[in-house]
Amino acid sequence: MFRGITLIPPDTKIDFVGQRAITWLVSAFLTVVPLFLVATIGLNMGIDFQGGTLIEVQTKESPANLSDIRSKISGLGLGEVQIQEFGAPNAVLIRIASQPKEEEQQASIAKVKGALGDTVEYRRTEIVGPTISSELISGGTVAVVVALLGIMIYVWFRFEWQFAVAAVASLVHDVTATIGLYALLQLEFNVSSIAAILTIIGYSLNDKVVIFDRIRENLRKYKRMPLVKLLDLSINEMLSRAVLTHVTTFLAMLPFLFFGGEAIYGFAVAMCFGIVIGAYSSIFVASPMQLILGVRREAFSASTESAKGPAKDPAKGRAGAAAGA
């Protein structure tokens, strides 16, 4: 019978944590460079956070005559206007800078529609007024912070504070790296980018918890093993799982890059990147941080015989399964 291909041999022993001098540098690079990119190139802020008007049109002729559209719109006195091709040769995205008043915002759409008339099909229009854009900025920031705090509390509750700190530190690493990607590729940064970041946080954390779980188990099992060796053992034991899971999730997400359409392209790019960066930070940030923070072994060895121990897990399993049903 076909038993499946083993991608990672069971006796793999890579000293991930042992090489931490190098990987710390890489991680620092992955955190600092994005900040530098954001400060220099800056983020391509979408209208969600900046306010403004966005109109997506499809022209009858293909490719669209961008200069013709530009000349029709530039005479309208709407301030800064960006006109670009969007996904297909006859799809055009028109972005108009925020107008000082909400009413003028409304008028800008009417003006563009008046200028272009029936020569194009209006596929999408979005207007975000100044009130909403500032609310979205604060809402997005609060969401990311609340998510990180909630996660920290849960991990602290389920493990130890060292794990919680390590988790949040590596998530911050993932978030900055992802924001750096947005700056580097000049992908539009909007509400769905915040959704992507929160999803990456959730997914990446999922991965960290899996490794933490194994570290905790090994701390109970091998009471005398040096921490560096124990961390590497845990990572290696979970390596096959990590590779398989990340490859499947990546494969599932990948088609969205190619045929998901423009509306979701930025989200798909961020997610694909997030899967990779999350996998990286689980191994190279979250785990070696245990060395710095100094995990207390007693916290785990003491509870081996208590109700928290793995012996009780089957009982929990039934409860979980019943809840699932």
Added chain:
Amino acid sequence: MLHFQKWKLILVFGVVLAGFIFSIPNLIPASTLQELPSWVPKKQVNLGLDLQGGAHLLYQIDEKELVEDWLGTIRGDVRETLRTSRIGYTDLTLNVAGRSVSVRIRKPEDMDKAVTELKKLAVPIGNDVFGGFSGYDLEVTRNGSDGVTLAVTEPGLNNRISAAIQASIETIRRRVDAFGTTEPSIQRQGRNRILVQVPGVSDVERLKGLIGETGKLEFKLVDPSANAAEVAASKKVPPGDELVYSSDDPPVPYVLKDQVLVSGENLVDAQPGFDSRTGEPVVTFRFDAAGAKRFGRVTQENVGLPFAIVLDNKVISAPVIREPILGGTGQISGNFSVQEANDLSVLLRSGALPAKLTVIEERTVGASLGADSIESGKKAAIAGLVLVVVFMFLAYGLFGLFANLALIINIAMIFAVLSLMGATLTLPGIAGIVLVIGIAVDANVLINERIREEIRSGKSPFAAVDAGYARALTTIIDSNVTTLIAVLVLFWLGSGPVRGFAVTLTIGILTSMFTAVTVTRMMVAYWLRRARPKFVPI
């Protein structure tokens, strides 16, 4: 772990079956579904505005205007009260920034009486849960030796805003209903906002025109003694008159008497029609008894003079009164197109909005873009699913097949739950389902890897599988709970498409705990007992 009681088996089987039954309507076109007998489940997943096309309009009520109007009414009430109780006053002023009206009483001995009388203007508001008393809408205070201030209270203002929002929602509903689209959603959001979502609307500009127009209709007399062009040029408006422009391009000025003869509140009906002589589109209207009486009297007294029909401070038309209009019906003509006449009648029938509404956020998606998004979402999701299924089989063989079967059950269950809950599927929601595929598969990867480890440690097939499921479970629960925390934040933060993503992800994570763990365990247990394998092919 591998032995299942019969009732449990039946339960799990029943849930899986229900998942398929309730997700199947999504594969059948709605038209075919209609013809099926009534016992067939028919609920389909609601598509979000980004997939079916439509308009999302967020309106904000003009609080300042609302306060100004209210203060104007209070000033009138103060004047009336002091006059009827014969109290001399001066300096009746309105302070919009301070949300108050103040007045000075001429004689110090009248102060007590004035305060007592003015306090009667304050209305108690019962807006707590039990409908009990929670204060007054106005606070009346002495201001020095001769002054009285009436200030709007915070609960009073909130009450007013709530009432205005409620009234606006009713008005908007009547207007949108007349537009003839299916299932519009109009709801309050926050303190002073209204969210209007209209699926499948094509002419958004017309919809906005219809919703956003205040719709205040007034009939006023034209001042025959004033020369409108001169007044417009010099801006010197005679006392008791006002300068109003028409809605034409370029606008034509009119000098009107500022007294309102009859207003839109006296209308009982308005319908589009055609003028019997010229055949041009008009709006015919009918007044209630009071309005008809007043209109009759005014037209009787002013035969031969022009009067103006004013909508939202713009003159629509200014016809000359040829004969007294006593029946309480009339018609408005103003070079309308058929559609304009129709929209105006809707506006008049639905009543005026209590305050101006401003669009602060608008997102509209054309039907063709929505259809394209469904197409590309579908294509990407199916491609992703196929890649995962093939990969899982390559990685785990038979156990990969079990996981794949569970995956398909999981997707069916997500659609079943979405359909039954009446939740909305958006394009990011489709991406959410794909992410769930990754998460669900992760559970099986964790279990299968654990089984591999247990086998390597020398356990028998039964014991290895048993331990694999038991040990992996805590990890699966921990990892899923942490993901759920981030997703719940997303649900709380997001609106529209993003919320749709959080919804599918949440449902998917919960159903995956059932399918990836319980359902695969049953399959594996069944196979173990039937095949009695010497080794586990994993």
